[in-house]
Amino acid sequence: MGEERYRHLLLLLIVSLFFIKTHSSFTPSDNYLINCGSSAETKLPDGRTFKSDQQSVSFLQTEEDIKTSVDTIPVSDTLPLYLTARIFPGKATYSFYISRPGRHWIRLHFYPLPHPLYNLTDSVFSVTTDTTVLLHDFSATNPSSVVFKEYLVYASEKLSLYFKPHKGSIAFINAVEIISVPDELVPDSASSVPQSPDFKGLSSFSLQVSHRLNIGGDQVSSKIDPLSRTWLSDKPYNSFPEGTRNVTVDPKTITYPEGGATELIAPNPVYASAAEMADAQTSEPNFNLSWSVSVDSGHDYFIRLHFCDVVSKSLNELVFNVFINKFIAISGLDLSTKTNALGTAYYADFVLNASAITNGSILVQVEIMKLNNAAGSLDGLFGVDGKYRGPSIGMSSKKLAIAGIGFVMGLTAFFGVVVLLVRWQRRPKDWQKQNSFSSWLLPLHAGHSSFMSSKGGSTTSRKMSIFGSKKSKSNGFSSFFSNQGLGRYFPFTELQTATQNFDEKSVIGVGGFGKVYIGEIDGGTQVAIKRGNQSSEQGINEFQTEIQMLSKLRHRHLVSLIGFCDENKEMILVYEYMSNGPLRDHLYGSKENDPNPIPTLSWKQRLEICIGSARGLHYLHTGAAQGIIHRDVKTTNILLDENLVAKVSDFGLSKDAPMEQGHVSTAVKGSFGYLDPEYFRRQQLTDKSDVYSFGVVLFEVLCARPVINPQLPREQVNLAEYAMNLHRKGKLETIIDPKIVGTISKGSLRKFVEAAEKCLAEYGVDRPGMGDVLWNLEYALQLQEASAQVDLSEDESTMNIQVDFSGEEMQSPPHPLL
Incomplete structure (x- = not known):
């Protein structure tokens, strides 16, 4: 086993947004760039020009006309936008007319400038739209740094920003951006983590950009990005820098596939940089690279992963797994099968379920999007009317941290930890044999005693079957059901024959658990055969639950479970065949x-x-x-x-x-x-x-x-x-x-x-x-x-x-x- 065979490579994983034709330009139908409190236009290094809100007074409704400005601030490499500010002792509103309904960027710039009468570092205020809380009881107290907030919200006809100072305080703003984005910016669905039926309805959420990282490269400025986004260097977020070696190629060599990623998803320099696993001082060849970012509790997170193979010499050399918080997100991904070329951009979308979150940080190399919670808020649990929308005040802090986990728009969603561990490895010659159900039961699952066991106190884990020993031909469930007489046990070979070796032409449905095939048993009886996704740890729980539940249920209006198979690390359920399919289709x-x-x-x-x-x-x-x-x-x-x-x-x-x-x-x-x-x-x-x-x-x-x-x-x-x-x-x-x-x-x-x-x-x-x-x-x-x-x-x-x-x-x- 030579060193080259076990050399681990981590290709680019970056979160970006959004897709348009390759090399196409995007001209937003709405493009409001306002430098608040300025008396003249302000041109930025990226070529954009911000108008003065004095020149565009129709946007601003306030009872006061209080401004402040300075010549310089003690913050290096800052934009001229932060040299002026508008101050609001009372409620104020910026209103923008929307020429075309759709998603829009809302970008807010804050820096507490000095003023003879108002101390901006003591300000406490909220910022909302008509439907979404962007900031609740926000303060910008640090005069050594600027604050930049970036959101995506849906707007039609008019978009209003309401600045509401806390009682006895003030509000302020340095600059505002309201920019329309392509309709395809946010997808309607994404893969759920832990794995379950795909998350639907994402496009109905408001989003806040939490992090946007360029893995293995330097910062990419808004001047380069066609959507004026800034991509930060990953160096401050790399949890294992000693095991990382950066790789960079000529951005001109990056290609975009037809109908896939484009320059509007991420510009060439982002895809042209990557992180390669270095020769770290460790005896474990399968160690992981990871990036850690902090997140707020109270929200699900939309995660977009970007990949580009800029290290391989030929196709089909790399196969890798992606883990998010020890749950598998992608199993056995070979980019060659997705792009059919090296140096070609590819991306995948996920929504992290709050139930998988444990410690308030996310170990990922992605741009992370926070979804509005039940209060319609992207900052806390107070609605646009100022009323508390979270759990009852009497709940303990522990209960507050776990209450209301979920995705549904307009309901409370609580978040916590995301862990993304990405492992690259050279494809072994016998990879097909190794790509079995147990291949994803890695040492990181050692805490689950039902799946892993230690031997002699060593850190090496012994892989086991789902319910029994790896040595046994089938798992412990088969003997249990045989003894109880609660279901028929099918040998794997019988189900292979029934489905013509799980021929794709036999697929009649696909769900979060896996694919459903039509098959024939016992000389012609049609059955539905649901084969579990071998990459889903969550599938094990559903497999057990389905058998336990249906084995004790018999009713004319419940689908009958005929039997199951757990041989060869498989999870397969056999049901009566319902020839007219799901009600939804009809x-x-x-x-x-x-x-x-x-x-x-x-x-x-x-x-x-x-x-x-x-x-x-x-x-x-x-x-x-x-x-x-x-x-x-x-x-x-x-x-x-x-x-x-x-x-x-x-x-x-x-x-x-x-x-x-x-x-x-x-x-x-x-x-x-x-x-x-x-x-x-x-x-x-x-x-x-x-x-x-x-x-x-x-x-x-x-x-x-x-x-x-x-x-x-x-x-x-x-x-x-x-x-x-x-x-x-x-x-x-x-x-x-x-x-x-x-x-x-x-x-x-x-x-x-x-x-x-x-x-x-x-x-x-x-x-x-x-x-x-x-x-x-x-x-x-x-x-x-x-x-x-x-x-x-x-x-x-x-x-x-x-x-x-x-x-x-x-x-x-x-x-x-x-």
């Missing part, structure tokens, strides 16, 4: 020119599907020996068989519900847009959390549109909120699926919407149980069937009378619990 219809179009579901069919799903959930909550909370109710987890009978699926996140407590205290997990806000705030899971998610499903079934659509105007982004607002105004019909809007009886619609609205009550105690929801849906179906049986007259008045009769006078069905 709501949104077929793609254009689809050779096998999906027929539209009638209103009666949709009601029957909702009733079947409600029966399945009701059984989970009350029919099992111990109550079970699904925790991920959504239209992709409601499957339809050949007769359109609905069955609830995917129990990887499910929890037993100890009824004596009434809730389970647990980290928040679920799907964006369906998540119960009370569960999100309190981290207390109840069966009413499923009820809330099901209420969202009901409106999705009625309207046939995504529950979160960030491309729509802000008030329409969240389907549940928008539908309830329209219902209160008597305008719900405007967003009902046009394919069925004229077929729904008045009474049926009223009862259905009533059920959905009750499910979405803010507090779980005000929501009905699934039994009550089921009763209301069955009533809505009977109202629809009764209406269909009426011989509707061409006389409109007669028709209205008959519809009203069916809605009001029909006898209610018996309650399912009576």
Whole structure:
């Protein structure tokens, strides 16, 4: 094993933003550059010109005209923007008209200049937009450094910045930038860490830039960056400088792939620098390089990783893993398969789940984006109205640090630590054999006794199978289920045969756990075979949970687990095959020119599907020996068989519900847009959390549109909120699926919407149980069937009378619990 084989290389990882055509220029439709308190224009070294807010007084509304300026400040290499400032003893507003709705940079510059009457170093103030808190009780107390804040927010028609001094204090600002950015700037989805279904709806968040680092190189100035960003050198953040050797190539040699990274994502000099693992004084060949940055608690973080192989001599020489806080983010990545060339830019996006955070720092080499929390804030837990939006004041500091973990827009999200460990290594000749399930169980997982064990007290860890010894052909679960008779154990070779060796043509779905294949067993019986992602540590928990839950559940409206396989380090689950797939596909219809179009579901069919799903959930909550909370109710987890009978699926996140407590205290997990806000705030899971998610499903079934659509105007982004607002105004019909809007009886619609609205009550105690929801849906179906049986007259008045009769006078069905 020569030195060259184990030489570790770390290619560039940088976070940037945003993608446009290679070599294309971007001209922002809105470009407001304001030097506050200045009497004349100010030109910066990067060529940009800032106007005086005296020359642009229409932007500023304030009762005072207080300015200050100096000739120099004791800060080296500072911009002339910091030589003047505008001071506000009371509330003040900068307003900017937006010519094109979309995301905009908000860049704020602060430096506490001297003034004869006001001490800017003692100032305490907040800065907000109409919807987002940018700074809360902010102070710039250090006269030895400037403060620069950078945000990305959505704006339409007008963007206002409100400066609100703390009582008895003042506010100030040196310069403001409001600049539109490309529509593609922020993606709508990113991979979740720890691995779970991809995070959706990212484009609906406000973001704050926390760090932007140029790994292995010097600072890249805003003059070079086409979006006027500054990239800091990574040297102050490198946690292992003695093991790092920087590599730099000619920026002109960097290429950008068609449809991928571009110069607007990161300029050439950023991709042209990298860090190579040096010959450090260590006996461990697999040591990691890492970069540490500080972060705020209370927020999830968007992380963009940038890669460019500027060290290899030929393709397919490097394979590497990326870890974030000991959770694998990328496994076995070979850049050659992504770019088909050396020196070619590539990037990947992630959202770090707060549940993976532990110590208030992130070890990464990326630009980190902070998401607004439940208060609509990027700084603290106070909303734009100044009211506290966090956990109750009576909570202990420990509880405050862990409350409300999650992603959902408009709800409280708490953050902490991110660890990104990136390992590069030469691809060994037998890499395919080594790329097994256990290959990611590295020494850094040694704390998990169920996966690793020490031998003789040494630091060398012995790799083990998921539940049993590496020597055993299968894990301990197989013998457990054989003894209990709770499921069929499938040899791996049998499932290989069933799926034609897991042929990609057999894939019928992809989720956070892994791919789902259609296969045939026992001479022709079709089954769905879900093969776990070998790179997901989180998948182990879901694998165990799915087996434990489904092995004790049997119901007409729950997908049945037939068996499993954990041989050869695999995690595979075998289910009954649901030929009509997920409900979501039937709501949104077929793609254009689809050779096998999906027929539209009638209103009666949709009601029957909702009733079947409600029966399945009701059984989970009350029919099992111990109550079970699904925790991920959504239209992709409601499957339809050949007769359109609905069955609830995917129990990887499910929890037993100890009824004596009434809730389970647990980290928040679920799907964006369906998540119960009370569960999100309190981290207390109840069966009413499923009820809330099901209420969202009901409106999705009625309207046939995504529950979160960030491309729509802000008030329409969240389907549940928008539908309830329209219902209160008597305008719900405007967003009902046009394919069925004229077929729904008045009474049926009223009862259905009533059920959905009750499910979405803010507090779980005000929501009905699934039994009550089921009763209301069955009533809505009977109202629809009764209406269909009426011989509707061409006389409109007669028709209205008959519809009203069916809605009001029909006898209610018996309650399912009576």
